[in-house]
Amino acid sequence: MQQMPLDEDLYCLLGVDSCASADEIRRAYRKLAMIWHPDRNESADAEETFKRIRLAYEVLREPERRTEYDHNFTSQAHRADNAHAQQAAAAQPDASARRAPNLSRHVSISLEEQVHGCRAKLRLTRTEYCRQCGGSGHANLPPIACGTCRGSGSMRSPLGLFSFFRAAAVACADCDGTGTIRPTCEACEGTGLSARKTGYLKFEVPAGIRPGASLRVRGHGRRARTGEAPGDLLVHVGVAPHPLFEADFPDLRCEIPLSVFRALAGGSLEVPTLGDPVSVPLPSEPIDGAELRIAGQGMLDGGSGLRGDLLVRVRLVRPQQLTDAQLALLAELDKLAANDPVHIDWLRRRHDAERQKSRPDGRPG
Ligand SMILES: [Zn+2]
Numbered sequence: 001m002q003q004m005p006l007d008e009d010l011y012c013l014l015g016v017d018s019c020a021s022a023d024e025i026r027r028a029y030r031k032l033a034m035i036w037h038p039d040r041n042e043s044a045d046a047e048e049t050f051k052r053i054r055l056a057y058e059v060l061r062e063p064e065r066r067t068e069y070d071h072n073f074t075s076q077a078h079r080a081d082n083a084h085a086q087q088a089a090a091a092q093p094d095a096s097a098r099r100a101p102n103l104s105r106h107v108s109i110s111l112e113e114q115v116h117g118c119r120a121k122l123r124l125t126r127t128e129y130c131r132q133c134g135g136s137g138h139a140n141l142p143p144i145a146c147g148t149c150r151g152s153g154s155m156r157s158p159l160g161l162f163s164f165f166r167a168a169a170v171a172c173a174d175c176d177g178t179g180t181i182r183p184t185c186e187a188c189e190g191t192g193l194s195a196r197k198t199g200y201l202k203f204e205v206p207a208g209i210r211p212g213a214s215l216r217v218r219g220h221g222r223r224a225r226t227g228e229a230p231g232d233l234l235v236h237v238g239v240a241p242h243p244l245f246e247a248d249f250p251d252l253r254c255e256i257p258l259s260v261f262r263a264l265a266g267g268s269l270e271v272p273t274l275g276d277p278v279s280v281p282l283p284s285e286p287i288d289g290a291e292l293r294i295a296g297q298g299m300l301d302g303g304s305g306l307r308g309d310l311l312v313r314v315r316l317v318r319p320q321q322l323t324d325a326q327l328a329l330l331a332e333l334d335k336l337a338a339n340d341p342v343h344i345d346w347l348r349r350r351h352d353a354e355r356q357k358s359r360p361d362g363r364p365g
């Protein structure tokens with residue numbers, strides 16, 4: 001089963017009330033499918049919109065899936081409201097008012113922006129609703145007689161199987177059995193939609209945001225129809241990959257290669273940070289994979305107001321192939337190492353062993 005996006009309101013997508021009958025849902029779907037079918041509609045997002053409409057219909061047409069969706073969507077919307085502590089506006093919309101669907105988008109920030117906060121910009125393309133009818137698709141005129149049933153409200157079923165029951169009359173699907181319909185809005189040909197507009201939205205990303213968290217920008221979701229409150233924009237904030245650091249909120253991880261010669265030489269190691277580089281002493285005997293912790297050089301945790309740590313893993317690198325110059329220098333170093341007490345002791349024991357060999361009885365002298 002395909003998953004619908006978390007914040008997609010399937011009813012709004014089909015333009016029906018959440019208490020719409022199966023008939024209303026079917027008719028709304030057919031109307032939209034006619035408009036958005038990629039064979040008929042040449043706009044760039046026709047296929048995507050058509051898929052979403054079809055998926056919404058597939059869920060809402062089946063009573064079991066519809067009930068499950070109703071339950072999940074309500075609790076998700078509730079959870080989302082609780083989860084988004086950092087909100088762009090304090091005003092709480094009236095829960096009883098109908099709301100236009102939310103939109104969700106993704107924005108990527110750098111690690112530096114995570115620490116200092118930034119002003120992000122998003123390109124938004126949104127459908128505007130028809131101004132003439134406020135998105136309803138109906139003209140503001142009195143109802144007229146339904147053409148399908150000629151105002152009677154009922155029809156004989158034209159389907160082969162049902163024609164067996166010749167007397168059976170069914171309610172007209174076009175007027176829901178009322179015999180009247182509301183005239184179609186001419187400006188939008190009944191779709192309730194007008195042009196799509198593209199604009200830029202700028203908003204603050206607070207310092208210390210947790211990567212993967214969402215920001216809610218109130219009132220910047222899908223456009224509202226008449227009588228609706230606008231939806232919200234949910235911005236999913238991700239951290240862009242960094243050439244040196246890996247995010248492990250609130251810590252940062254970094255791996256620094258260190259040549260075996262440099263490791264032997266010891267001293268201090270220059271470590272890059274999000275700010276200026278810092279110098280840290282190398283452990284007396286650096287081992288491959290040793291971890292150095294540099295406090296307070298990680299990401300900012302907006303919750304505590306403190307910065308995490310930078311964890312540096314030292315990767316010892318030995319040369320794949322030694323050059324002649326390196327071999328010569330190593331030979332030089334080896335000669336100097338001959339003064340090492342361990343080495344001197346070893347040479348003395350070798351000497352003793354040779355002397356023992358030269359005695360015929362093999363007893364120490
Ligand atoms: Zn209209």
Ligand SMILES: [Zn+2]
Nearest residue numbers: 146149172175
């Ligand atoms: Zn009718």
